[in-house]
Amino acid sequence: MRRSREEFQRANPFRDPAWRANRVYALLYEGHEPSRRRDGELVHAYHKFVRRYLSIRGRKAYARLQASHPALLLVHELAMQEDREVPAILEAYLLTDLSLDEIAHRIGMTVEAATYYEQLFFCVRDRLDATDWILGLLCAQGDGEPPRPRDGTPTTADRHRFYKKMAYQGGHRILDIVIAVLSPHIVIPLSLAARDVDEAVRLRVKALYALESSPLATCNPLKLIQLNQKLAAQEASARQADSAPSFNVEAILAEFAACGIKIPNTPDAASTREGGRDGPN
Numbered sequence: 001m002r003r004s005r006e007e008f009q010r011a012n013p014f015r016d017p018a019w020r021a022n023r024v025y026a027l028l029y030e031g032h033e034p035s036r037r038r039d040g041e042l043v044h045a046y047h048k049f050v051r052r053y054l055s056i057r058g059r060k061a062y063a064r065l066q067a068s069h070p071a072l073l074l075v076h077e078l079a080m081q082e083d084r085e086v087p088a089i090l091e092a093y094l095l096t097d098l099s100l101d102e103i104a105h106r107i108g109m110t111v112e113a114a115t116y117y118e119q120l121f122f123c124v125r126d127r128l129d130a131t132d133w134i135l136g137l138l139c140a141q142g143d144g145e146p147p148r149p150r151d152g153t154p155t156t157a158d159r160h161r162f163y164k165k166m167a168y169q170g171g172h173r174i175l176d177i178v179i180a181v182l183s184p185h186i187v188i189p190l191s192l193a194a195r196d197v198d199e200a201v202r203l204r205v206k207a208l209y210a211l212e213s214s215p216l217a218t219c220n221p222l223k224l225i226q227l228n229q230k231l232a233a234q235e236a237s238a239r240q241a242d243s244a245p246s247f248n249v250e251a252i253l254a255e256f257a258a259c260g261i262k263i264p265n266t267p268d269a270a271s272t273r274e275g276g277r278d279g280p281n
Contacts, residue, residue, distance in 0.1 A: 006040045010126070017137065021079070021120045024050055042119055046072065071113040079121045085183065088160035090114070091122045092167035092175055095134065100125075102172075128168075138164045154209065162209050181205040 005023065009015050016022060020040075024047045027034060034044045049072050056062050066073050078087055086107070093103045094117075104114040118125055127133055138161055145157050154162075159182055167175040181202050197205075 004038050004040065005035075005043070009123075013133065015123075015127075015133075017122045017124050018120065019123065020046065028054075042116075046120060049073075049076070071110055071116050074109060074113045075117040075120065078117065084156065084160060085185065087117075087121075088163055089179060089183070090117060092160075092163040092179075093172060094118055094122055094124060095128065095164055095168040096172040096175060097128075098172045134168055138168065158212075159209070162212055165212065177201065178205055178209075182209060 005019075009019055020043050023039065023043055024034075027047055028050060034047050049069055052065060053073070053076065056065060078090075081087070090103070090107050093106060096103075098106075100114045100118070101111050104111045107114065124134065124137070141157070146155065148155055148158070162182070163175065163178060166178045177197055180197055182205065
């Protein structure tokens, strides 16, 4: 007897996290209906929803669909939107040990919507202990991802991968801080600790982000380790100073610049000197 796709995907070592959604899109493209025996209830429900969504003509039809399937409509449009910031943050939180209730609260959606998103587009919660599989997902480049600029500046896709790596390796508290430092438009409620991040932590997050996104991470890991040690030494000396701690931002930036690594959204030494503490006049 043939297994259902649900059973097969539970054991599939090459599973795509969006396998249910991709199954629906393939069926729609081919003009087929889901299998009553092999496809699960969610594939049937989402297939029916997308067909109805694609047939919408006018605001009244859209309003009726929104009233009958608010959670599915939300996650479908979230997954389809061009701006990937919120989906990337949601997927990063799905890689932590937070419950779906807590994740939904952070993102500002219902638990039903968070569950739909995880099951349809980022089905990873049942495999969080499969480290090799998870890290393989986090390191993979997306289809159609634009190449990195010649100056080595990390791309939006690099930032989103970094969110997920930090979430999986550091947990939700680390992710809160990373989002507070790197997200261009914070759209989720953050903990008080994440909102009040000092300059040393901000620079460390940005430096780690630059290192993780740099070719140096693979072509010269020893240099990466040395840079990390120098950054840690700077922090230690700042904490142990007799007077008010002073974190030498310029020295750290110079170390990274010497290796051709650009730390994002950080003023260079020249602009810092010209502007002084209060910024340029």
